[in-house]
Amino acid sequence: MYAIESIGICKYFGNLKANDDITIQIESGTVHAICGENGAGKSTLMNVLYGLYRPTAGSVRIKGKDVILNSPKDAINLGVGMVHQHFMLINNLTVAENIVLGQETGTPLYFDRKQAIKNVEELCEQYNLMVDPTAKIEDITVGMQQRVEILKALYRGVDILILDEPTAVLAPSEITELFENIKMLVSTGKTVIIITHKLDEVLEISDKISVLRLGKLIGTVDTKSVTESELTKMMIGREVLLGGSERLDTKKETEVFLAKDVKLSRDGRKLLNGVNITVKSGEIVGIAGVDGNGQSEFIEVISGSEKKYDGEVIINNKNIKSMSIREMKENSMGFIPEDRQQEGLVLDFPVNYNLVLGKHYLPPFAKSHFLNFEEINKFSEKNVKDFDIRVPSIDAPASTLSGGNQQKVILARETADDPKFVIAAQPTRGLDVGAIEYVHNFLVESRNNNQGILLISFELDELLSLCDRIYVMHKGEIAGHQNKEDFDLDTIGKMMLGLKGGLDG
Amino acid sequence: MISIRAIILMSISTAVPLLFASLGGLISEKSGVTNIGIEGMIIFGAFCGMVGSYYTGSAVVGVILAMIGGGLLALIHAFIAITCGGAQAVSATGITLFSAGFTSYGLRLMFDRAGNSDTVANLPTTEIFRNIPVIGNYLANYSPLVYLSFIVAFGVWYLFKYTPLGTRIHTVGENPKVAETLGIDVWRLRYICVVVSGVLAGLGGAYLSLGQMNLFQENMSAGRGYLALAAVILGRWKPGGVIISCFFFSVFDALQLQLQVVDFYGLSPTILAAIPYVVCLLVLAFSFGKSKGPASNGKPYMKKNN
Amino acid sequence: GGNESSTSTETETETTEEKVVIGFVTDTGGLGDQAFNDAVHSGLLKATEEFNYELKIIESKEIGDYADNMRTLLNEGASVIVVAGAPFADSVSQVAAEYPDKYFLSFDSEVDGMDNVSSTLSKEQEAAYVLGAFAGLVSETGIAGYVAGVESPLQERAINGFKAGFLSTRPDGKVIDIYAGTYNDVGKGKEIASTLYDQGADYVATFAGACNLGVFQAATEAGEGKYALGAALGQFDKNPEKIIASQVKTIDLAVYNALAEFSKGEFSSGIVVRGIKEGGVDILYNPDAELVGSIASEEVLNKVEEIRQQVIDGKIDIPETREELEALN
Amino acid sequence: MDKVKKLINDIKTPLLSIFFSFLVGATLIIFSGKNPIEAYAALFRGAFGSPAALSQTLNKSISLIFTGLAVSIAYQCKSLNIGGEGQLVFGAFGASLAGIFIKGLPAVIHIIVVLAVGFAFGAIWALIPAILKIKKDVNTVISTIMMNYVSFSVVSFMINTFFKASKSDFVTMEQVLDTARLPYIQFSTFRINSGLVLAIIAAIVLYIFLNKTVSGYEINAVGLNPVSSNISGINYKKNVLISLLISGGLAGLAGATDLMGSMGKLYDGYNPGYGFDGIPIALLAKGNPIVIIFTSLLFSVLRVGSITMQTSVGVSRTIVDAMQGVIILFIAAEYIIVLVVEAIKKKKAGDKL
Ligand SMILES: Nc1ncnc2c1ncn2[C@@H]1O[C@H](COP(=O)(O)OP(=O)(O)OP(=O)(O)O)[C@@H](O)[C@H]1O
Ligand SMILES: Nc1ncnc2c1ncn2[C@@H]1O[C@H](COP(=O)(O)OP(=O)(O)OP(=O)(O)O)[C@@H](O)[C@H]1O
Ligand SMILES: [Mg+2]
Ligand SMILES: [Mg+2]
16 A cells, blocks of 8 residues: 555656656655755655645655645645755744644634643654744754654644655754654654655665656665665765765864854853864864754854854964954955855855855955956856856856755855865755765865864764864863764764763863 | 823824724735835725715715725735735835826816815714713714724734734745645735735725715825834834834824924924934834844745646 | 016917917916915916916926926917916026016016016915904904914914914914924824814814815814814815805916906016905905804904904004014014 | 847836836726827827927936936845935935035036035935944834935925025025036037936946946845855945945935036925835836936836826826836736736747647
8 A cells, every 4th residue: 555656747847857757656654765866856756745836747646546736735634744854934933833833723713822732742742752832943953843843744643744854954863863753653654755865864764765866766676675885876876985085194283273262142041151172274173063052153153253252263373353254264264154045155146256255355356346257257167167066157046056066156165265274064964975975075185285174063974084083062062072083973972962971182 | 281182182093094004014014025005005095985985975885995995906916926926115116106196197087176076975973982971072073993993903913913814924924935835825815914904004095085084185195104114114013013103103293293382492393293203213223122024024925836 | 566567468379269378387286285276276267268268287296397397388389377386486587588478477486577477476464364363353262273284484474474363352362373294184184173173272274285174174073163264265165164264365366367467468567465455365254144143243243354454554563473473472 | 149139138028018007098098088199199299299308308317317226226235215205305405505605616526516415415314224224123114214204304494494595485595506506418409407417427337336346246245145245254234334325325416416407496395206206216127227217217208298298188197107106017017028928929929830
């Protein structure tokens, strides 16, 4: 018995075939993974199954019946729920409100919020997924929000749950928890479709795997019968090697970054509580930690957008406290922000404009206050070629690029003038393995090039394979520190959860 | 002596068109569609109200026509802003220009003259209150639309505080994508909100031509739509705040007139007239926190399922 | 002061079909302003019908357009340009110089020393004074209200005239005057008047363009014993039961007379300042004599007439500014 | 060649919008029992029919270009400046002061000084909304609306209290000195105010500023994504401030050129409405300064031509106001136009088969 089937689904956006004749049948009570590069069409297919997109051709079959989904409402009514890649939550509403939204408790004239809270509490109890129903979304962690999303689907009584890249923003412990939840759901007879770029996860959780490439179905396989490298090959047509290229010996003699006792509070909450970190040239230093432990705030401080901190931040021998962001960048610093679309790019600007963002006023891009388009274009063409950025043309808006290519634009820009110090915040979030490989190689090459890199990531694997040293951040403090020789997954994992036991550096 | 009573009496009746219009504006903006075309919808409502009353002799028909008129105009705005995904400020500007011109033109066609219409039947006063002691006479002198505006104010406050619909509107304005994934029809809800905002602005217009007066005068909205818009922002997109802001403007306007009465430090009436606006700027400058509107306000949402 | 009147004969091409075109450029208030534009318009309608003229009107949007609007009408064949409003002074002198063989009738704006321009000014304060005196005599509460438009010397003249007149017959009384700050917000006019009635005024005079309509509406709602005093051409049709008397400015007549003269081939240039004596302004009572009689006794009306005569005879010094008014008391 | 195609593509929608609005207008005209063709003929005759008419149309567009540019630059930085009118009035006031009280300068210098003062006064009036936006994130819509009212009151008060020139009922300031008047360029009845040249230069300069300079780049970046811009070292506050001050200054120039070109003296109650017209003019041009020259012209054609339409055909010019609204509605609803164009294309394709 199939829970849900995509029968010859095609979805075209103009000339782009995001989905091209995709037939996937998903068995009831299993976990089915969908894999593929960025832009392979995974989200699109899921959106079709959820009634958000109307397929150009083909049909959706749910529990054996052909259905026409006019809107998610139809899908919800047929027992399909979806947790989107980008969370679909209203930040200034409470958890309970978010969960019941669209199926509110009470009467049309009275939204019974008490009842909603009670229902949510019961639901939490039932599935053992704990959240505070009265908290506002903006006040809870990403992991919590993830849980709210799942509860939202469960509240609607779904028996087919689609999870689009649910682990991209989770800490390892949260991922473990999520997987337990998934297993629990499946054991109660529900069907789960999961999209993730992390192949180890795929292999761990799923029963079957379907691979998409360029909008086409490459194949559906039993998880037991494949290996990670086979899967990679299916996805991108070749093997990849994560962890960066060969590491050369570097001198590590100049200190390019120093954070001394950095403290930050907002609205009376202590967010950073005395952070001490150093980075030397020629090394990649990682900050590990569960999301929400002060990493974002620390990034804001050291990248110059938060000035109301105590303590000292020294970059390339200059105290940044009184420096503008522009001065910091002129002081040989590169910054790859967490959120490439909101913080890294001006999406409506063309690619060439984005490639010089922040350097647009410097020669040769500007001459006596006028932009020099010739130089800008020359520079852009070169980088598009060097970084293999796939763009229709350098005049195309950045919004038309895939996530991986958007990330490459930022990498190219932020490292164009070989800065001595680079902050890389979540540089591979949401990227496919091919793109991740690229970023990893790039970071290691920069390191080999004697640049100092501060890498903030939730991906422990990534940190372990790339870093020379790792600091672990917990509740706004450095909970511990390890050198490459001593790296120990277990200890670091413990430190991330605030359990003592790590060696102090 | 400044007459507090005068300030109260006057500020109540001058707040009415602002209340209707700004509550309408609030609903529209909460759903994510900006509406700086309120001014046009008010004048159109005032005109339609007069037309209805003129041809049927019934002010009630006039009021209904005013609501329909405002609603229809809003429907155009909704079509452009929602279905076509057009720039909302542009559409609203068009609406305002169009109705100013159209109503003036219509007036000339109907009465073969400019300025004002013939007098028409207007709404009666609210005699049921007449026998209440002390304040009965004051209450009775107000048009029923005054009380309707209070009811609407309460209703809008209740809508957003207590009803599922209010929360859905909030959702649609904050993040339409979320709403859509929950099976809420974003477009339909936005259409409803925009049209309701037009209906309310039309009521505000009807108050001008049929509640307060008994005729239509060209440009009788006299900038109230913009003031209503300001009230929405000053009230930080919260029903209570918006209601208070409307009274803020009407009270300070009444106050400046009373200051003329007492010849306040011999200040020129021209300067006194600026008081409400200066105070508003001061409030904005010294109030704490930032005033942010609905996150997706003004952004067109292209439906995915099509 | 008045000028010698120079006469000239019509020189228009008198082809049988073609009518003489009279061009009227309104000020920015436009038609329907319930004030001088409407008054001029009414005189023009009468004259054009009677003398078989063709009337062409441009409603101005901005003061900066006045001159161009006059030129447009002249280019369309207008022989006479009629304008109303103080801001026309400059543009009339300018255009009149460009078109020396065309004629210009200018009301409320002062254009001196041009052979083809006749400008008519009014002593609004005289009518206001008499109206104030009347209000003082009939007021029971001793409080009168006055709704003014936008602050300006003309408005000040009229207010102060009204106040002085009121105080002359009611020394212990009080006039509350409020500027609406606009000439075209009927709603505001109404609210202000309602406030004034509520503050004890039983007569509210109004001199604020279209706001007047709101004042008249307020009078009805204020109920028994509350009355309004109009302006323009009397405005009694706007509320026959409540407008007892008005300060009128008979521009309509002036327009008509000038065009009547013109039809006979005459034209008087120069400045004419018209007060009550010249029939330029006056107090006018509601045509419903019974209504007026029920409020003002014979005695009162006689007293008003007496004061009016004194004004005509120049025996009363009517204050034009606030300072002059204060100096009076 | 490509550029021409792009241009045609860019102006297709506006042209069709104008066409449709004329259709709507025609319907309204028919309602009044008049012949729309005659009416439109008169409209165009009034706007272009004679050298005098044409010069009137061109002269009318001067202030409109300036206010359109004013709205446009603020909009690039995502602030809607509804306060153009207040800034215009304040700018005219400043220009008037400079035109009256700065004496003894040669005309060219005096004109430049007066323009500069007009610009500065307009900019000053935009400063408060700018500061409120930067410091308090106050929506410019509300602050500029308030500043309009305050401007009218303050300028009126100043004129009445300190700078009243005459005792007449028409309260004005002194006439500005002759050296501060913008000269006319005249060939017989063709009389163009030199302000037009200034307006066109302003449009070109603004175009270059926005598209070719570092500041223009930054203003655009901040308008499109303030967060990314800030992180890339582009100062959000500085750019909001700059764009609003230039916006106010341009509106101030609208007032200054109007004063120096047409009346020569500032009068009490001056608020010609150009500031508000600037909004549709800029939006219609999608903020492109060069296109603004043409949308301004369109508005002045309608304004000037409508007078003749009224006097010679008897169709009330209020209909033109309604039509302006309709043009803008069609522009906003580009979608419909696209649908229509596509329908036509399809039909053509069908015919071919
Ligand atoms: N609404 C849309 N309009 C046009 N193109 C779209 C739209 N949505 C998706 N696409 C394009 O369709 C292709 C498939 O996108 P989709 O989001 O399904 O990829 P994905 O496999 O989910 O990628 P990722 O791993 O980055 O999430 C991409 O090239 C994307 O740019
Ligand atoms: N109109 C469009 N033209 C081109 N690309 C688009 C368009 N709309 C969306 N995309 C691209 O397609 C991708 C999918 O967009 P969509 O709105 O479907 O997001 P999603 O499916 O919820 O999440 P995700 O983008 O993370 O897969 C995005 O990367 C976006 O950049
Ligand atoms: Mg995806
Ligand atoms: Mg995607």
